[in-house]
Amino acid sequence: MSVMESDRVPTAANEPKAPPAVRRGVRIRGNYLPYVLIAPAVVVLVGVLAYPLVDLFLLAFQNVNDYLHLSAPSLVRFIGFDGFTKVLSSTEFWQSTERTVLFTLEVVTASVVLALLFGLLLQRVSSWAKVTVVTALMFVWAIPQIVTGTVFRWLFANTGGVADYVLYRVTGDKGWRTHDWFADSNQGLYVVVALAVLWGALPFLVIGINAALTQVPKELVEASKLDGANGWQTFRHVVLPVIKPFLVLCTALSFIWDFQVFAQIWSLRQNSPEEGYRVLGIYLYQEGLGSSHYSTSAVISILMILLMLAVLVFYIRQVIKIGEQD
Amino acid sequence: MALSIKPGRVRPSGVRRSHENEVVGRRRWATPIWNTVAVVFAVVMFFPIYWMIITPIKTGKDLLSVDPTFWPTGFSTASFKTVFTDPNFLPDMRNVAIITVGAVVMGLAVGFLGAVAVARFRFTGRNFFIAAMLVVQMVPLLSLVIPMFFILKNIGLYDQGFGVILAYLVFTIPYVVWTLRSFIVNIPKELDEAALVDGCTRWGAFVRVILPLTVPGLITTGVFCWIQAWNEFVIANILLSSNDQQTAMVWLTGFSSTPTHGADYGSQMAGALMVSLPVIILFVIFQRRVASGLTAGAVKG
Numbered sequence: 001m002s003v004m005e006s007d008r009v010p011t012a013a014n015e016p017k018a019p020p021a022v023r024r025g026v027r028i029r030g031n032y033l034p035y036v037l038i039a040p041a042v043v044v045l046v047g048v049l050a051y052p053l054v055d056l057f058l059l060a061f062q063n064v065n066d067y068l069h070l071s072a073p074s075l076v077r078f079i080g081f082d083g084f085t086k087v088l089s090s091t092e093f094w095q096s097t098e099r100t101v102l103f104t105l106e107v108v109t110a111s112v113v114l115a116l117l118f119g120l121l122l123q124r125v126s127s128w129a130k131v132t133v134v135t136a137l138m139f140v141w142a143i144p145q146i147v148t149g150t151v152f153r154w155l156f157a158n159t160g161g162v163a164d165y166v167l168y169r170v171t172g173d174k175g176w177r178t179h180d181w182f183a184d185s186n187q188g189l190y191v192v193v194a195l196a197v198l199w200g201a202l203p204f205l206v207i208g209i210n211a212a213l214t215q216v217p218k219e220l221v222e223a224s225k226l227d228g229a230n231g232w233q234t235f236r237h238v239v240l241p242v243i244k245p246f247l248v249l250c251t252a253l254s255f256i257w258d259f260q261v262f263a264q265i266w267s268l269r270q271n272s273p274e275e276g277y278r279v280l281g282i283y284l285y286q287e288g289l290g291s292s293h294y295s296t297s298a299v300i301s302i303l304m305i306l307l308m309l310a311v312l313v314f315y316i317r318q319v320i321k322i323g324e325q326d
Numbered sequence: 327m328a329l330s331i332k333p334g335r336v337r338p339s340g341v342r343r344s345h346e347n348e349v350v351g352r353r354r355w356a357t358p359i360w361n362t363v364a365v366v367f368a369v370v371m372f373f374p375i376y377w378m379i380i381t382p383i384k385t386g387k388d389l390l391s392v393d394p395t396f397w398p399t400g401f402s403t404a405s406f407k408t409v410f411t412d413p414n415f416l417p418d419m420r421n422v423a424i425i426t427v428g429a430v431v432m433g434l435a436v437g438f439l440g441a442v443a444v445a446r447f448r449f450t451g452r453n454f455f456i457a458a459m460l461v462v463q464m465v466p467l468l469s470l471v472i473p474m475f476f477i478l479k480n481i482g483l484y485d486q487g488f489g490v491i492l493a494y495l496v497f498t499i500p501y502v503v504w505t506l507r508s509f510i511v512n513i514p515k516e517l518d519e520a521a522l523v524d525g526c527t528r529w530g531a532f533v534r535v536i537l538p539l540t541v542p543g544l545i546t547t548g549v550f551c552w553i554q555a556w557n558e559f560v561i562a563n564i565l566l567s568s569n570d571q572q573t574a575m576v577w578l579t580g581f582s583s584t585p586t587h588g589a590d591y592g593s594q595m596a597g598a599l600m601v602s603l604p605v606i607i608l609f610v611i612f613q614r615r616v617a618s619g620l621t622a623g624a625v626k627g
Contacts (some may be wrong), residue, residue, distance in 0.1 A: 040381065044499060
């Protein structure tokens with residue numbers, strides 16, 4: 001903050017609520033005003049976020065399911081870590097985790113690499129071509145995930161599907177013409193769902209990386225060229241360091257999106273994903289609301305949050321530093 | 327944060343780009359090749375949307391052929407009729423509109439105040455508040471849904487639009503605080519001070535200086551919140567149970583999995599198009615602003 005600001009509210013840092021005895025107009029108001037301003041946000045977030053999170057923890061250590069919740073609330077009790085032991089020893093949980101990790105690795109890598117390539121491409125094209133690409137991307141960006149799933153189900157349908165037709169025309173193999181992409185869940189998840197998620201993620205990433213690339217000082221690129229660096233060396237030692245913070249952001253965001261993928265799978269599989277599509281998000285949903293094992297679902301939620309935190313801890317540290325900067 | 331005026335950073339690079347080619351000495355002969363690659367990329371990316379628009383106006387014969395027709399041979403409105411005669415379609419579109427407007431307005435009002443606080447004041451707990459706003463955005467919505475379900479049931483807001491509006495504040499408020507913060511920080515503080523010197527009260531300075539200058543930021547942020555709320559599925563699907571309370575996204579998943587429409591891609595695409603249309607229109611209107619808003623929030627962050 002500027003010097004002016006700290007002059008006006010000298011005690012702000014140490015005394016959030018000055019006693020009314022030192023009533024000196026603006027100074028005092030400056031002291032509690034920020035708290036008044038953030039109060040609504042804090043109150044709402046405590047209500048819709050902190051309280052549900054506490055509730056989630058309580059649920060995870062209880063034995064709540066539909067029967068106990070509705071018919072015999074008196075039987076609800078705390079069972080300690082029994083819920084965790086049960087989930088952690090089930091093969092379903094580990095299979096879902098494995099699928100989620102593989103899927104996330106695949107899609108995050110593809111998203112960031114492709115976004116970087118297309119971002120670099122946009123730096124090299126004429127402005128009309130750039131406008132064309134950005135316009136197309138903006139439309140894609142607007143499409144809801146549920147719609148993406150519905151459209152991709154149609155594109156990959158085994159009768160009249162575009163993907164089958166294109167592969168049939170390209171390879172000439174009649175087998176492709178009525179190929180069912182969803183019969184084998186590995187193909188469905190790691191090809192069709194992955195493509196749908198990638199398609200939805202690329203607009204933000206490409207436009208963002210392109211914007212980050214325009215921040216690279218042209219003088220530096222020019223200087224490195226004059227010093228005899230080739231294209232790769234210039235990219236590696238001049239461009240990359242400048243866009244690195246944004247690439248980290250892209251990776252973190254893609255990770256967050258892909259690790260909790262849900263809507264695309266849900267609509268691609270018409271509301272009832274088969275076992276092979278059960279990533280953690282689908283698994284916790286089916287346990288919680290399909291089978292009404294609320295406590296089991298809460299345990300899976302907590303494990304999912306912990307897994308995400310473990311990966312994101314470096315990113316969060318960086319984020320907190322940004323918060324402290326200004 | 328000194329009084330540096332950040333928005334300037336974006337524009338000069340744009341100006342520089344106009345003679346970039348001569349400066350950096352890029353191989354000019356390669357440009358047509360890159361242009362072609364870019365156009366192919368744009369076509370591939372846009373194709374699913376084209377397909378969603380073209381499918382519902384196809385005739386039944388085109389829809390049922392084993393090989394897809396890339397250009398319709400006839401024109402039919404039957405698919406749209408199917409969607410509009412579905413008894414839940416229009417009520418659910420109305421529901422999602424109400425819920426979205428509620429979530430956006432409440433999110434902007436509450437978030438804006440928070441953004442002013444962190445952008446203009448230094449106070450104990452400020453850094454914690456800013457960091458919390460970012461970390462909060464990483465909590466998976468899916469994990470909150472079950473406790474929310476119980477809480478809303480207890481307070482009697484389950485299966486009601488207002489309960490979902492409250493639930494949506496969990497993602498709109500942190501986003502608004504974080505994004506508007508960078509907009510407000512960029513308004514030179516001399517302007518507030520000039521207003522104060524000229525005899526404005528703090529409130530007057532806020533209404534006459536900060537508020538008008540934040541309007542572009544409010545619009546950009548509002549558009550993003552609108553999109554998130556309109557497109558949200560998981561929360562709405564769980565917190566609303568009766569058919570006439572649901573949102574358009576929930577309607578679409580239900581509609582496309584009924585036995586009658588499960589394989590009727592004509593009307594599924596008509597439905598998909600109708601539920602995404604409000605968001606697409608919003609994007610077209612605010613395209614320029616949305617693109618610059620993205621770079622403002624993301625790159626500077």
